[in-house]
Amino acid sequence: MRTTRKSSRPRGRTAAVAITAVAALGVSLLAGCSKDSDEPAKAGGSEGDGKGKITLTVGTFGVFGYKQAGLYEEYEKANPNITIKENVIERNDAYYPQLLTHLAAGSGLSDIQAIEVGNINEIVSTQAAKFEDLSKAAGVEKSNYLDWKWAQASTSDGKTIGLGTDIGPMAICYRTDLFKKAGLPTDRAEVGKLWAGDWSKYLDAGKTYTENAPKGTTFLDSSAGLYQAISNSASERYYDSSGKVIYKTSPSVKEAWDLAMEATTGKMTAKLKLFDKAWDQGFANGRFASLPCPSWMLGYIQEKAGDAGKGKWDVAAAPKPANWGGSFVGVPSAGKNKEEAVKLAAWLTAPAQQAKVFAKQASFPSAPGAYDLPEVKDAKHEYFNNAPIGQIFADAAKSIPTLVIGPKDQQIYTAITDVGILQVEQQGKSPAQGWAAAEKEIDNALDQ
Amino acid sequence: MASEISDMTAVTAPPSEGGAAPRGGSGRPRDARDERRGRWRSRRYRWDVKAMPYAFVSPFFLFFAAFGLFPLIYTGWSSFYRVELTNLDAREFVGFHNYTRLLEDEFFWNALKNTFTIGVISTVPQLLIALGLAHLLNYKLRGSTFFRVAMLTPYATSVAAATLVFTLMFGTDYGMINWALEHLGFSHHIDWRAGTWSSQIAVSSIVIWRWTGYNTLIYLAAMQAVPHDLYESAALDGASRWQQFRHVTIPMLRPTILFTIVVSTIGATQLFGEPFLFGGPGGEKGGSSHQFQTLGLYLYEQGWTNYHLGRASAIAWAMFLLLLLIAAANGLVARWLRKNHEG
Numbered sequence: 001m002r003t004t005r006k007s008s009r010p011r012g013r014t015a016a017v018a019i020t021a022v023a024a025l026g027v028s029l030l031a032g033c034s035k036d037s038d039e040p041a042k043a044g045g046s047e048g049d050g051k052g053k054i055t056l057t058v059g060t061f062g063v064f065g066y067k068q069a070g071l072y073e074e075y076e077k078a079n080p081n082i083t084i085k086e087n088v089i090e091r092n093d094a095y096y097p098q099l100l101t102h103l104a105a106g107s108g109l110s111d112i113q114a115i116e117v118g119n120i121n122e123i124v125s126t127q128a129a130k131f132e133d134l135s136k137a138a139g140v141e142k143s144n145y146l147d148w149k150w151a152q153a154s155t156s157d158g159k160t161i162g163l164g165t166d167i168g169p170m171a172i173c174y175r176t177d178l179f180k181k182a183g184l185p186t187d188r189a190e191v192g193k194l195w196a197g198d199w200s201k202y203l204d205a206g207k208t209y210t211e212n213a214p215k216g217t218t219f220l221d222s223s224a225g226l227y228q229a230i231s232n233s234a235s236e237r238y239y240d241s242s243g244k245v246i247y248k249t250s251p252s253v254k255e256a257w258d259l260a261m262e263a264t265t266g267k268m269t270a271k272l273k274l275f276d277k278a279w280d281q282g283f284a285n286g287r288f289a290s291l292p293c294p295s296w297m298l299g300y301i302q303e304k305a306g307d308a309g310k311g312k313w314d315v316a317a318a319p320k321p322a323n324w325g326g327s328f329v330g331v332p333s334a335g336k337n338k339e340e341a342v343k344l345a346a347w348l349t350a351p352a353q354q355a356k357v358f359a360k361q362a363s364f365p366s367a368p369g370a371y372d373l374p375e376v377k378d379a380k381h382e383y384f385n386n387a388p389i390g391q392i393f394a395d396a397a398k399s400i401p402t403l404v405i406g407p408k409d410q411q412i413y414t415a416i417t418d419v420g421i422l423q424v425e426q427q428g429k430s431p432a433q434g435w436a437a438a439e440k441e442i443d444n445a446l447d448q
Numbered sequence: 449m450a451s452e453i454s455d456m457t458a459v460t461a462p463p464s465e466g467g468a469a470p471r472g473g474s475g476r477p478r479d480a481r482d483e484r485r486g487r488w489r490s491r492r493y494r495w496d497v498k499a500m501p502y503a504f505v506s507p508f509f510l511f512f513a514a515f516g517l518f519p520l521i522y523t524g525w526s527s528f529y530r531v532e533l534t535n536l537d538a539r540e541f542v543g544f545h546n547y548t549r550l551l552e553d554e555f556f557w558n559a560l561k562n563t564f565t566i567g568v569i570s571t572v573p574q575l576l577i578a579l580g581l582a583h584l585l586n587y588k589l590r591g592s593t594f595f596r597v598a599m600l601t602p603y604a605t606s607v608a609a610a611t612l613v614f615t616l617m618f619g620t621d622y623g624m625i626n627w628a629l630e631h632l633g634f635s636h637h638i639d640w641r642a643g644t645w646s647s648q649i650a651v652s653s654i655v656i657w658r659w660t661g662y663n664t665l666i667y668l669a670a671m672q673a674v675p676h677d678l679y680e681s682a683a684l685d686g687a688s689r690w691q692q693f694r695h696v697t698i699p700m701l702r703p704t705i706l707f708t709i710v711v712s713t714i715g716a717t718q719l720f721g722e723p724f725l726f727g728g729p730g731g732e733k734g735g736s737s738h739q740f741q742t743l744g745l746y747l748y749e750q751g752w753t754n755y756h757l758g759r760a761s762a763i764a765w766a767m768f769l770l771l772l773l774i775a776a777a778n779g780l781v782a783r784w785l786r787k788n789h790e791g
Contacts, residue, residue, distance in 0.1 A: 100534060277612075448530055
């Protein structure tokens, strides 16, 4: 008893000391950590320095082109008390989860946050309370934006949390040299007439092409892009207007799926996966003759097809107008300079500024007022045989239907293209098997 | 703090059991001060000796607590909730639902199976090749340092860079491997990523390429620690090179081999980067039939593509428990081997 007590006392003491030392070190370390994490948050948040000077931060993913088009500088010049900083994350799949966690925490947010169209419904239906209502804000005019674009960022009770930046009206990009060899017309007006109004006519052209195809080439890159284009040209797809999931019975999904399967089983596609390395190589090697292309894809095609494809590509109108991609900017309510942020957001998305971004970055404006401005109206794309892309895409944009989007559009779409379609295209499964696999995948993704 | 209190009790109340030496009373203040000063000094010395090591190792444990233990516990806690990334405020306690759901989840079992098969076809050849290479490097070679450094280069390459190159090599239309196969007379292009075995072999080849050199160096170090007289006496007994390798090298390397098996198994269970990048865009699905989706990818898909954080947490804990099981099994095998060897 005695010995144990004697020996236990010093040990107790040293243990206590050790714990104190460890704790002290820990506190200082943690303090170091929190300081580190505070600093970027400070830089990211907004701050006034007492003289009425305000720093506004804009959080975006990828290249929005505001900086590149000199818009920040222009705004700073017109408003000397404002400094603008941009926080960019390269990809939306990294940007969006971070935005969600920041919204939940109410900190770390930029004054203006960009939102991709694939996420806008989820934000509208679950996070609307954390964003400013822009519908009645000073300087915002609803008539500036396309109706369907405005509607996508509005809640059912009329709150609008995002202003449209760019959109992705679709056309068909095609190789004139390959079309010529396969006996198809090459002039963009004639090519557009070939399939005007009906996606199945596009596949009829595909049949003609496939019968006379130059060796080693196909009519299309993949069925997935075709499926995306067709399903986007409807007004209901995966959800109905009440928010119910209807993809299993939706006629537009069925039409898109059936045509995609027709293209696959008719051997019209190169069986590639969009944005894959092999897809890029397909452009470079002239592996396929056409693909549905939203406006933002032109730059991508030019980069990937490179000099070898110069003068060979052209752009024709799509069978039906549809939209693929685009973004919004919203103002989180947790910000300190909400008023100034709203003003900046409205200014950045006004027709004149959207036209400037288009001229620099080819992000197509969601403000129809911009379509009559010379930057858009007279825009021609040199790489695509000087196609009047401003006109082609503006015509498409004006008649795009208001597509109902739902919170899990992205997951449903990916399951259908990356599981359903690819199983049929690359693994030789039957369309029925592919569809069943996609359904199972979607059930697993939607189930909470 | 604790010591002060014990001092005070010592002064004010004599210890009931007389454990401590008698302390100076109020009559002799100077002696008491000296004694106290001496005690303080020795105590400081004792702290220095006993506490400093703790202080020095503490950074690791603090970082581990912040970045290892806390996430681990938090993940475990989250796994009992239905929580969506899109609505973090609305979490709902669901008990073991996330775990029972995994048991019926064919995607989970598929991922588990893939993790196992990819683990086997990457680890087994990897360790065998490493053993062979180490044996060769153990001979007297010209430029042995060069070879040893060369061995380690793949290990120093980033997963992303390596996988990118391998993905291009395994390309269907323009890949180098299909091109080479074509020259060997196989006219049919293999779509490496689409097939189950072909994709798993491709992923494993990246793992093998990256980790063989690392294991080789570990084996080599162990081989160089084997005493030379063992080989000499084996040679005197007429053992061939092969017999020496089998009956001297391998038994001496047993603990090292066990170590590499444990490390490789842990790595294989957590395999993520190679299949993720090999899959191209949307790589977390691990192919259109999930034919090379590992547990790590399934966890990522559920958490960061489908935003089911509770389910993802349950998968993470399932992986953790799996690793504990594997570690236990390894321990048992090791003990059995030792016993067998000694007995």
